[in-house]
Amino acid sequence: MEWEVVIGLEIHAQLATQSKIFSGASTAYGADANTQACAVDLGLPGVLPVFNEEALRMAVKFGLAIDAEIGKKSVFDRKNYFYPDLPKGYQTTQLHHPIVGIGHIDIELDDGTTKRINVTRAHLEEDAGKSVHEGFDGMSGIDLNRAGTPLIEIVSEPEMRSAKEAAAYFRKMHSIVTYLGICDGDLSQGSMRCDCNVSLRPKGQEEFGTRTEIKNVNSFRNVERAIEAEIARQMDILEDGGSIVQETRLYDADKNETRAMRSKEVANDYRYFPCPDLLPVIIDDNYIEAVRSTLPELPDAKRARFVKDHGLSTVDAAVLASDRSLADYFETVAHAANDYKLAANWVQGDVSAALNRLEIGIAQLPVSAEQLGRILQLIKDNTLNNGGAKEVFNALLEGKGDDTAASVDALVDSLGLKQVSDTGAIEAIVAQVLADNPKLVEGYLNTPEDKRAKAIGPFIGLTRKAAKGVNPQVVMDVLKKKLSELG
Amino acid sequence: MYNKTIADIARDLNAGEYSSVELTQSLLDRVEQLDSTYNSFITVTKEQALAQAKAADERRAAGNAELWTGIPIAHKDIFCTNGVLTSCGSKMLSNFVAPYDATVIDKFNQAGAVSLGKLNMDEFAMGSSNESSFYGAVANPWNTDCVPGGSSGGSAAAVAARLVPGATATDTGGSIRQPAAFCGLTGLKPTYGRISRWGMVAFASSLDQAGSMTRSAEDAALMLQVMAGFDAKDSTCVDQPVPDYSATLEQDLTGLTIGLPKEYFRDDLSADMQQQVRNAIAEYEKLGAKVKEISLPNTHLAIPAYYIVAPAECSANLSRMDGVRFGYRCDDPQDINDLYKRSRGEGFGNEVKRRIMVGAYALSAGFYDAYYKKAQQVRRLIKNDFVEAFKEVDIIMSPTTPSPAFKRGEKTSDPVAMYLEDIFTIALNLAGLPGMSIPCGQVNNLPVGLQLIGNYFDEARLLNAAHKFQQATDWHQQAPADIA
Structure with a gap:
């Protein structure tokens, strides 16, 4: 039956x-x-x-x-x-x-x-x-x-x-x-x-x-x-x-x-x-009515707003809206970064992973919403690349810095994570790398045109090793330019 | 000295006729000498009383005395008193030393009164003869073979025997007015909600009301002045201004309309009782009052309704006496049910058990509508009777009891006969109205009480009417033969 x-x-x-x-x-x-x-x-x-x-x-x-x-x-x-x-x-x-x-x-x-x-x-x-x-x-x-x-x-x-x-x-x-x-x-x-x-x-x-x-x-x-x-x-x-x-x-x-x-x-x-x-x-x-006026936005309304006004996926919106402290954290980050999608990726990704790993609630997370917001701001203005951002986030997780947003900037400095986007500076570094590695340059120049995209990889690694925090996109552009000048 | 009223004592202490310590000591001596006859005290707090008296005298010497400073009274053992046994007349609480003061106790302490101790009562205030006390029956000072009435029998006997000038008491169905009538005293049960119930061991929460036992209406006004008032610790206490009760005692009664409910002057009320009460009414007419016959048609429903509501509430109120946290616990309990059954079986007396059983039955599934709900509906009818009556009259008068004090043992085997003792008093509790009993004559050398019923929060008018009667008569000054 x-x-x-x-x-x-x-x-x-x-x-x-x-x-x-x-x-x-x-x-x-x-x-x-x-x-x-x-x-x-x-x-x-x-x-x-x-x-x-x-x-x-x-x-x-x-x-x-x-x-x-x-x-x-x-x-x-x-x-x-x-x-x-x-x-x-x-x-x-x-x-x-x-x-x-x-x-x-x-x-x-x-x-x-x-x-x-x-x-x-x-x-x-x-x-x-x-x-x-x-x-x-x-x-x-x-x-x-x-x-x-x-x-x-x-x-x-x-x-x-x-x-x-x-x-x-x-x-x-x-x-x-x-x-x-x-x-x-x-x-x-x-x-x-x-x-x-x-x-x-x-x-x-x-x-x-x-x-x-x-x-x-x-x-x-x-x-x-x-x-x-x-x-x-x-x-x-x-x-x-x-x-x-x-x-x-x-x-x-x-x-x-x-x-x-x-x-x-x-x-x-x-x-x-x-x-x-x-x-x-x-x-x-x-x-x-006096009590009604104290009602906060409730989960259903918040979820709908995340989708409609901020373009989040329904799955992301449902998860982020399910818990008020998580939602509040997320929205503070999103406001600071002025980017709901980026904030959603981070909260659903690194933040969520950290909570699971440490078995804590969002209230106990050592990285405050203001701090994560600042990190995302720095990603958006190209000060940090993604790897640098993760490094700052992890440093804060480990208890480095105080609980202010300013300590994010301090950590970026002390860890030398500031992304170098200044083309002139990068050109100098690249020139040095090429000068120090003539055999590699020779090998590259002997590589057929269609395989050069892959052969450029080692130069990128060396450049980033030589100067932490260089903007990878700029490095790529400069390398291509310099190498093509060589032949 | 022991014949003085509270008002007398206040004047004497101020005039330096005697000190509070002298007065307190002499009353304590008197309790020691005489109370083996009356058994009105359960606990005498001698050292505490003398310490309070000494502090009062010092305060007076410093020029800080107030009206109540140094005046000795005693309290019904239903009021929790910090650090003092609060037995409620029961084996169940025979080891219960309260860790806090009832609001009533606190107010008298704040006022500077001296407490001589705790007074005997029917077990958990259930009874009309003070024979159900675990601490033994109390004798009526007018005739020691007679009961003093109940449940505030200890309060009545102590005041009548001139062991104290006044005492606190409580009234759930007549427990102040009936003993006041039996012992020739002035008993006041105020409006429900006039005095805080915080710290008063509950019998029937919707009916229980604290009040006083005194030898004059003037003293009743002084006691009410201390006790009345809002208390945030009691949700049923009413936030209503407290008038100056002494200020209106002397008001002229000309034009006062007295209602005589025909249902309270029935044929089976003895001719002697009728006569005493009629004489008192005639006295009121001399004082300028008008008399009018009224009807309270639902009077006959009061006793049945009361004996549903009161036991129902008591059955829940007394559940906390379970042997777990305080109070009597049986020896060597085998398990939790054994602990409950034997602690309660051994700790409660028969009348208490009877009422718990009746109450639990009335509340049980399938009977609730027929009993408890119906009784509450009847209660509304009874209240409406009074509301209608007070549209026509200012005050209602009746006998307090059907007969004067009866012999000890006379009604103990017949609970219903005992319940009928409260036939004239019980309706007020159901309606929540204030009532008084004042002495108005004697039958067979025993006092007879006149009941005065007032409108809600109209205690001042009751006290005024009682006081004017006492100015014109001397029934309230009569004392038992052995005493005077």
Whole structure:
């Protein structure tokens, strides 16, 4: 039978607020356990939550970026369950009245087309703490630093039809939230996590099959692999005439398989009800428009502009626009060089290679956009040739020079990379080279006319050796002229 | 000295009649001598009290005294007090030393008041007799076989027994007004949102409100002046100007319209109780007030709605008492579920467990609409009744309780009979309105309370009406026989 895959994702993105969603404690990652948890985060008797307006602003910003309805009245609810790293015994979240309603994003498919994926809703909620099971002598430790970190949970419609589409959707969401600056997007620190709902149905059938939910997948690659593994598992069962059990599963990346989480005897009843400690959040059009005015150019718009206004290829534009810091870097370089194509070649080439080799992000690259921009300027005015430019770039990568654009010029000088284009100077050097190598000259003169183009090579090498940074085109012209004068 | 009101003490301290240390020491001695009978204190903070009194006297000597400087009071053990046991009357918090001060506590500290300690209460403020406390029942100073009412029974007994001139208290369904009525005191429950709930251990968040237990309306005004005001730490606290409550106490009552809800003067209210309340109303008429019968047609829905909303909220509020981070933890837990089950099973008393169960049930899937949602709708109806009534009248009056203080043990086996104790008080909490109870007579040598209900943030009018009544009568000055 031919099966159709149905995938919906729930993405949790930590909002990049300074303090927690309902307390003043810091949200910074990596502090000593329980040093960033105040009385509110600990759920001590008598404490009360106060909603962090910055989290609201960020959630609204997200809603506007995906062209969603904004909830003018959103309500926080308590979701009740016991867990040691959930200090109050309930999570404060939004059930019936989320801050963000129906919206959508477009993902790019391999065939170059785009597909619209609808977003059901996105709501604000607080993150839980962490249970630590090692190092406590058979007991568990609780770290509440993360407790109360603001999250938006973004729920998609079940509209993805392959693992690839799901991964593209996750990537696109990552791109959007990082563009907006509302999430640092650091998957390794759990800043974005994804639950994947997967089901299969016979092709052509309207009704959905039974789904499973793969919890907490935290990389683009694993989203794709986990879903593929789960599709294969479900297909095996269905092909054998079996049925799928609705359950929560975990992806084991080492074994590349999903496995059922400890099954709960009965479904949890979370006994949701509106949190009486928090008032409904009421916002008006003025507020929404004020937030809208802070929206940056988003990836789709930027990509289109790169192609339309600057003549980049769609592939280059897509890559360069996918990540805001990369796009910002690229545009700074392009502006400085006044040449988008040259900048695109360099960022896609040497810069990208360096990032991969050093395993760093663009923010950590030792060569600033201003410096690379200066290098490209020097290429364009013939001060540097391509080899010299690479040499300066590599020197900066190795930490030579300071972080100013001026240090590019200093390095060009100190490394003697300035291209000599002065014909008179080059003529003198060439004359010397020819005088020093009479046998080579003789050999050249004995070479038939049609093979001389190749025989001129050694002279070029010698000339460039004798004077670093000579403009190769000028050298060629002078050599041809001088040699033809000799016969 | 112990018979003095807060206003008296403020004058005496200023006049140098006695020092704060002398007064504090004498009250501490009195607590030590008498409180084994009443059991109104859970914790006496003797050294801290004397240190505060000494600091107050020094401040006075330096000429920097303010009204509250050096005045001793005590706090219901529901308010978190930094460095002091905050038990909430429960075994669950019998080891909980709060690491911070409630806003109410902080405000009294800032005002210069002296705290003698923490007062007994029904466990987590759930009860109407102060019999559910882990620290034992509290005796009514008027008749030690009787209950003082609850949940602020310790506050009421301590003030009635003249151990302190005033005490903080809280009211979720009548927990200030009913014990005030039972102990012949002036109890004030302000508008929901008038006083910060920060640091007040939550029972039912949408109903809980801090207030005071005093021996006069004049003192209630002084206490409210300290406690009232916006607090950014409580999202439900209302940013509304705080008037000078003492300034309007003496206003003439001529023309005041009093509404008497017919639903509160039912036939099953005893003739004696009716009479006491009617006498008080007649007194108001003498003071120039007009009386009008009104109807609050949804009154009969208040108790059922309350016993959905309050348990539902408490079931979530008390989830944090899980034995993991603070409070009681069972011995030798086998795993996390065992830790939860036994810590909570052993740490909570029966009434608390009953309400958690009721609340969890009311919120469970499939029942939410029928119970919690319906109860919230009823709440709106009850509120609308009052809104309509206040278009016609300035103040509403009723008995505070159906009967005077009952005997200890009389209702402990019948939770519903106990819940009906709050039949006249509970609607105000559902509506968020301010209310007072003032002594207005006696039945069988036990005090009877008159309930005054005001419009939103109209505490000044309540205090004014109560004060004028107390100027004309002496019920509030009556003390239990053993005391006077």
